[in-house]
Amino acid sequence: xxxxxxxxxxxxxxxxxxxxxxxxxxxxxxxxxxxxxxxxxxxxxxxxxxxxxxxxxxxxxxxxxxxxxxxxxxxxxxxxxxxxxxxxxxxxxxxxxxxxxxxxxxxxxxxxxxxxxxxxxxxxxxxxxxxxxxxxxxxxxxxxxxxxxxxxxxxxxxxxxxxxxxxxxxxxxxxxxxxxxxxxxxxxxxxxxxxxxxxxxxxxxxxxxxxxxxxxxxxxxxxxxxxxxxxxxxxxxxxxxxxxxxxxxxxxxxxxxxxxxxxxxxxxxxxxxxxxxxx
Amino acid sequence: xxxxxxxxxxxxxxxxxxxxxxxxxxxxxxxxxxxxxxxxxxxxxxxxxxxxxxxxxxxxxxxxxxxxxxxxxxxxxxxxxxxxxxxxxxxxxxxxxxxxxxxxxxxxxxxxxxxxxxxxxxxxxxxxxxxxxxxxxxxxxxxxxxxxxxxxx
Amino acid sequence: xxxxxxxxxxxxxxxxxxxxxxxxxxxxxxxxxxxxxxxxxxxxxxxxxxxxxxxxxxxxxxxxxxxxxxxxxxxxxxxxxxxxxxxxxxxxxxxxxxxxxxxxxxxxxxxxxxxxxxxxxxxxxxxxxxxxxxxxxxxxxxxxxxxxxxxxxxxxxxxxxxxxxxxxxxxxxxxxxxxxxxxxxxxxxxxxxxxxxxxxxxxxxxxxxxxxxxxxxxxxxxxxxxxxxxxxxxxxxxxxxxxxxxxxxxxxxxxxxxxxxxxxxxxxxxxxxxxxxxxxxxxxxxxxxxxxxxxxxxxxxxxxxxxxxxxxxxxxxxxxxxxxxxxxxxxxxxxxxxxxxxxxxxxxxxxxxxxxxxxxxxxxxxxxxxxxxxxxxxxxxxxxxxxx
Numbered sequence: 001x002x003x004x005x006x007x008x009x010x011x012x013x014x015x016x017x018x019x020x021x022x023x024x025x026x027x028x029x030x031x032x033x034x035x036x037x038x039x040x041x042x043x044x045x046x047x048x049x050x051x052x053x054x055x056x057x058x059x060x061x062x063x064x065x066x067x068x069x070x071x072x073x074x075x076x077x078x079x080x081x082x083x084x085x086x087x088x089x090x091x092x093x094x095x096x097x098x099x100x101x102x103x104x105x106x107x108x109x110x111x112x113x114x115x116x117x118x119x120x121x122x123x124x125x126x127x128x129x130x131x132x133x134x135x136x137x138x139x140x141x142x143x144x145x146x147x148x149x150x151x152x153x154x155x156x157x158x159x160x161x162x163x164x165x166x167x168x169x170x171x172x173x174x175x176x177x178x179x180x181x182x183x184x185x186x187x188x189x190x191x192x193x194x195x196x197x198x199x200x201x202x203x204x205x206x207x208x209x210x211x212x213x214x215x216x217x218x219x220x221x222x223x224x225x226x227x228x229x230x231x232x233x234x235x236x237x238x239x240x241x242x243x244x245x246x247x248x249x250x251x252x253x254x255x256x257x258x259x260x261x262x263x264x265x266x267x268x269x270x271x272x273x274x275x276x277x278x279x
Numbered sequence: 280x281x282x283x284x285x286x287x288x289x290x291x292x293x294x295x296x297x298x299x300x301x302x303x304x305x306x307x308x309x310x311x312x313x314x315x316x317x318x319x320x321x322x323x324x325x326x327x328x329x330x331x332x333x334x335x336x337x338x339x340x341x342x343x344x345x346x347x348x349x350x351x352x353x354x355x356x357x358x359x360x361x362x363x364x365x366x367x368x369x370x371x372x373x374x375x376x377x378x379x380x381x382x383x384x385x386x387x388x389x390x391x392x393x394x395x396x397x398x399x400x401x402x403x404x405x406x407x408x409x410x411x412x413x414x415x416x417x418x419x420x421x422x423x424x425x426x427x428x429x430x431x432x
Numbered sequence: 433x434x435x436x437x438x439x440x441x442x443x444x445x446x447x448x449x450x451x452x453x454x455x456x457x458x459x460x461x462x463x464x465x466x467x468x469x470x471x472x473x474x475x476x477x478x479x480x481x482x483x484x485x486x487x488x489x490x491x492x493x494x495x496x497x498x499x500x501x502x503x504x505x506x507x508x509x510x511x512x513x514x515x516x517x518x519x520x521x522x523x524x525x526x527x528x529x530x531x532x533x534x535x536x537x538x539x540x541x542x543x544x545x546x547x548x549x550x551x552x553x554x555x556x557x558x559x560x561x562x563x564x565x566x567x568x569x570x571x572x573x574x575x576x577x578x579x580x581x582x583x584x585x586x587x588x589x590x591x592x593x594x595x596x597x598x599x600x601x602x603x604x605x606x607x608x609x610x611x612x613x614x615x616x617x618x619x620x621x622x623x624x625x626x627x628x629x630x631x632x633x634x635x636x637x638x639x640x641x642x643x644x645x646x647x648x649x650x651x652x653x654x655x656x657x658x659x660x661x662x663x664x665x666x667x668x669x670x671x672x673x674x675x676x677x678x679x680x681x682x683x684x685x686x687x688x689x690x691x692x693x694x695x696x697x698x699x700x701x702x703x704x705x706x707x708x709x710x711x712x713x714x715x716x717x718x719x720x721x722x723x724x725x726x727x728x729x730x731x732x733x734x735x736x737x738x739x740x741x742x743x744x745x746x747x748x749x750x751x752x753x754x755x756x757x758x759x760x761x762x763x764x765x766x767x768x769x770x771x772x773x774x775x776x777x778x779x780x781x782x783x784x785x786x787x788x789x790x791x792x793x794x795x796x797x798x799x800x801x802x803x804x805x806x807x808x809x810x811x812x813x814x815x816x817x818x819x820x
Contacts, residue, residue, distance in 0.1 A: 009733075010544055179349060181349055248719060276690050
């Protein structure tokens with residue numbers, strides 16, 4: 001009996017089609033199944049467990065186009081041995097993929113509303129699939145605003161795409177850096193400073209926020225100051241993961257498992273837990 | 280000739296200020312426009328006053344030897360640039376440079392200080408607004424200090 | 433879903449001298465038998481064949497951070513409480529190979545690990561441990577994803593439960609509603625009765641498998657007196673529980689007190705050694721380890737049991753989310769008595785008392801919970817005194 005299909009712990013082999021160096025420590029892998037043309041159907045905000053043979057496995061958000069799942073894209077930052085090994089993969093190398101897992105950005109709830117997307121640093125890749133989807137169905141939404149903060153101009157991800165998006169008349173894009181170096185003449189300041197003046201209607205807006213926990217906590221404070229209700233804000237949480245399928249216990253956050261109840265959470269559902277330390 | 284009083288009244292910083300004070304403050308104000316890359320004021324030089332940004336962007340820079348100027352903050356429409364004129368030794372803390380074509384209302388520091396001394400109520404209104412801006416900026420600066428996007432080792 | 437067993441209306445009775453026949457019948461049905469034995473000063477679970485290997489004439493004395501074996505004055509076989517091990521070790525082993533990969537010409541080939549499963553029969557399982565099995569079933573088999581290793585082992589087991597007559601100083605199954613009498617989930621349940629001139633087992637049949645098993649050996653129907661003696665054993669056990677715990681509103685109590693000072697207090701005593709997680713019959717946390725052969729031609733993935741007490745457990749690039757012992761203790765205790773309910777609908781604790789016995793610092797979960805409950809009551813009282 002072939003347990004391969006049923007066993008959630010068995011990775012599928014995918015082949016690296018393309019490696020793109022995004023910044024000095026961040027790269028994107030474009031993957032295709034090693035056998036067949038399956039692809040992975042996913043919803044924006046979900047993640048895969050990526051396995052570098054012999055080294056280890058890590059959870060990485062999917063950052064490709066959900067309407068074009070044949071091209072599986074993962075933008076990853078090198079922060080440890082597995083992601084560093086992943087950064088050394090070349091075209092035609094094999095990588096193991098399990099997924100997709102987790103909850104998604106509730107784009108279905110955004111119809112007829114203003115959509116505010118706030119991304120900090122490596123928080124932009126998990127939001128990109130949502131942006132792609134919103135743009136492909138643009139007329140279903142009112143204003144679409146993207147606020148993106150990066151550390152320095154050299155750490156801005158997807159700069160060419162950002163330029164394209166910024167040139168659209170139906171998309172409000174503001175990029176800021178924490179520190180302005182060289183010939184950067186754009187906004188300098190943390191991404192939270194972009195919120196007070198963002199042109200959204202607080203009575204009819206949904207917000208998707210992604211980035212380091214400190215960044216999204218302060219971002220939410222600014223959104224709440226703009227009178228955005230608690231249940232209109234969605235954030236993406238992160239915790240240690242070993243299985244991605246709710247069996248190993250590592251990703252627990254209070255009553256929830258980040259791998260199955262998250263990573264995307266409605267803010268009011270986890271507000272109390274976020275206020276406490278070491279949960 | 281543009282109505283400076285109206286420009287001051289419409290700026291976010293002076294929102295809600297009693298019109299009689301707007302009239303007073305207009306006496307300390309002039310419109311100043313800058314092209315991209317113009318230096319508005321230099322770090323260390325005596326501070327003349329502050330700038331209400333109406334359009335454009337001003338960058339606050341610190342010059343670091345062998346690294347060049349680092350921008351620590353930018354001020355856009357609705358913001359105010361220049362605070363160090365308020366406290367002794369009344370010198371510019373940073374260098375301010377226009378990053379694009381920028382239109383401002385320049386407020387003369389000494390003039391504003393005098394008017395605040397003459398009418399303490401105006402002084403109170405001014406410092407109240409000033410405190411709000413400083414607290415928000417300090418909060419943002421602390422977040423910048425935390426370097427939240429850095430990889431912890 | 434594991435078939436729920438309902439107790440057979442008729443009770444059987446098995447004389448002590450026929451117990452070996454029962455063991456042999458189990459083997460004849462194709463099972464490897466695991467039961468309690470005395471080893472290294474404790475009653476642990478091992479494979480066995482003969483009644484003589486069981487802890488005949490042994491009992492245990494358990495208290496916080498204390499476990500001692502003592503000789504009984506009679507020849508009771510199951511006259512003891514639970515030892516440090518539970519079925520957990522056999523059904524969700526400390527190490528499980530998940531997959532193996534070998535380098536091929538154009539990449540890697542992955543293969544599922546070989547899962548040889550020989551059916552296991554467990555002799556002497558207590559009601560608390562049966563309930564723990566039910567809890568693990570919910571976690572490992574009834575979620576969106578199931579653990580295939582656990583599932584394949586679990587579905588093939590046979591359980592010969594024993595109704596406790598000698599609970600230990602750390603037992604509190606009555607408080608958790610998990611014993612001492614086994615209610616379901618067993619094939620046969622034995623209640624041992626040792627009288628001066630008579631030593632026998634009253635047997636309850638809990639499943640078709642159990643029926644088939646008992647049919648293979650000579651036995652009688654239990655008389656009303658024998659049935660009554662069995663009831664007396666369990667009734668006696670209820671009165672002899674070493675610990676108790678008030679579970680009313682416990683879930684909400686804990687969620688209200690995430691920042692209670694008691695966590696810090698227990699944090700000064702807890703060594704984060706993880707013993708509690710090793711002996712707990714419901715703990716399931718695991719990690720995955722990767723190995724490569726030296727020549728890089730083969731890679732393996734192995735699941736290993738893990739403990740939420742380690743610093744690695746909650747590590748995310750740069751540090752551990754739960755870096756203080758207090759936070760790690762809180763995670764474990766709150767999981768068992770609060771968040772498990774949100775996740776699986778029941779408590780994660782079955783009142784077996786192992787964590788109390790095997791904690792080298794003598795930390796008692798029932799005591800820690802009591803302190804939090806009482807302090808809340810005192811706070812409420814002092815607040816209302818201030819108002820009046």
